[in-house]
Amino acid sequence: MPVVLDTNMKLFAERMHITSSRMIQDYGLKTVDEIIEAEAAQGNTHAINYAREMYNSPAKLIKIFKLTDVENKFVILHNMDDRTRQMILPLLDQEDLVMGLYFFTQDKLLEMLKEVDIEELVRVVLGAFALEDIVMMFTEDDLAAFFQNEDLEKYDVIEQLKSLPPEVMIKFVEGVTGRPSEETNPMDLIKSIESLPIDKYRDFMSAIDPDVQRQLTFQLTKTKPKYLQLFENDTYINMLSTLMKPEMVKPMIALNKDSLVNMITELPEDLMAIVGAQIDTKVFAEFLLDGHLEILEGSLMI
Numbered sequence: 001m002p003v004v005l006d007t008n009m010k011l012f013a014e015r016m017h018i019t020s021s022r023m024i025q026d027y028g029l030k031t032v033d034e035i036i037e038a039e040a041a042q043g044n045t046h047a048i049n050y051a052r053e054m055y056n057s058p059a060k061l062i063k064i065f066k067l068t069d070v071e072n073k074f075v076i077l078h079n080m081d082d083r084t085r086q087m088i089l090p091l092l093d094q095e096d097l098v099m100g101l102y103f104f105t106q107d108k109l110l111e112m113l114k115e116v117d118i119e120e121l122v123r124v125v126l127g128a129f130a131l132e133d134i135v136m137m138f139t140e141d142d143l144a145a146f147f148q149n150e151d152l153e154k155y156d157v158i159e160q161l162k163s164l165p166p167e168v169m170i171k172f173v174e175g176v177t178g179r180p181s182e183e184t185n186p187m188d189l190i191k192s193i194e195s196l197p198i199d200k201y202r203d204f205m206s207a208i209d210p211d212v213q214r215q216l217t218f219q220l221t222k223t224k225p226k227y228l229q230l231f232e233n234d235t236y237i238n239m240l241s242t243l244m245k246p247e248m249v250k251p252m253i254a255l256n257k258d259s260l261v262n263m264i265t266e267l268p269e270d271l272m273a274i275v276g277a278q279i280d281t282k283v284f285a286e287f288l289l290d291g292h293l294e295i296l297e298g299s300l301m302i
Contacts, residue, residue, distance in 0.1 A: 001147040013172040016046050037064050058285035065296060067285055068108065070277050076288075077273035080295055089261045091283050098253050100275035103267055106245045109252075112266070116259050122228045125236045127251025128243060134228070135218045137239050142231055143213040146213055147205040149230045152220075154201060156227075159196050160219040162187065170216045175209040 016039060027035050027072065039046075066072050078290055089097065101109060113121060125134060138146075154158045164172060170181040177184050196204060205213075240248050252260070264275055279287075290294065 016044065033060075033064075037066075040064050046146075058282050058289065060283055060290060061285040067281050073277040073279065073281075073284060074273050076295060077272065077276045080273075084292065085272055085276060086261075086265050088279060088284075088287065089264055089272075090188055090257060091287060092276065092279050094253060094257060094260065096275065096278040097257065097264055098249065099278070100264045100267065100271075101249050101252060101260075102245070103271045103275075104263070106248065108266075109245070109248065109263075110241055110264050113240065113252075114233055114237055115254060116204065118229045118231075118233055120231055120255050120259055121236050122225075123254035124251045125239060126225075126228075127254050128240060128247065130221060132218065134239065135214055135221065136215065138231070138235065140210045140213075140236050144206040145212055145219060145232075146217060146227075146230055147213060148202050151230055152227065154194070154198065156220060156224065157205060157216065158190060158282065160216050160223070161190050161193070162221065164212070164215060171209060172212045175212065227238065 016035070018035075018039070023035075027038070030038075057100050062068060065076075078086065080088075104112075113124070129137075147157070161172075169186055171180040173186055173189060176189060193201065193204060217227075264272060266273065
């Protein structure tokens with residue numbers, strides 16, 4: 001007696017556009033889930049539509065559409081429109097977004113870094129260089145502008161002047177007075193500087209010996225790292241430009257996720273899809289279930 005399909009399986013086969021003979025030959029005693037998985041893997045849009053309607057758990061979706069396969073994720077992402085693809089990016093881990101930065105040239109990365117907030121850029125630079133090295137890379141113009149900045153508190157500068165290392169204090173005193181240091185009481189000199197009107201005080205501090213300025217800058221920024229934000233973006237961009245690309249990209253983990261996402265959106269769609277395919281599989285399945293299952297219709301499962 002030939003094998004026949006029961007009524008339920010016959011209706012299911014018709015919906016899947018699978019002939020009765022192929023159902024018996026290819027699938028025999030397989031379950032509906034197994035048949036859906038196999039047909040979806042072959043790009044059967046009827047199976048995909050059925051899965052969209054019937055399966056509403058991430059685990060089911062992951063199994064049916066083999067979402068653990070990065071190549072499958074890539075195909076799905078590549079078939080998305082730009083707007084939907086960009087919605088995926090904030091769902092990625094910070095590390096995966098940073099890895100995507102390697103697709104850019106170093107010049108492009110530096111150009112994009114010019115647009116990030118100075119607070120973020122400082123974090124990147126501190127991840128790339130020791131504070132001592134950063135301070136040594138400030139130019140004399142950078143230092144002069146720093147001591148003219150209205151956001152640099154006079155009280156903080158005066159306190160750091162009082163605690164200069166002995167050899168730097170000697171250089172400071174002799175540079176200001178033009179006389180041997182032992183002829184001047186450093187604290188009296190600092191007190192007289194503190195009493196200057198604010199404009200004259202700033203002019204004075206911006207004109208002292210650059211080595212003294214550098215030591216003061218180191219002490220100030222070590223005590224209050226926020227003062228590093230008083231330097232220009234271009235100053236830090238120039239520092240980062242001295243690095244090889246891998247050395248520059250690694251500390252960019254310190255950027256805010258929004259900044260990283262904005263950068264990745266500048267990639268061509270195929271490269272953006274490669275980055276997006278690194279998304280956690282469960283998170284991706286949840287995203288698809290949250291009103292984006294129609295994307296699966298145009299995606300050929302491998």
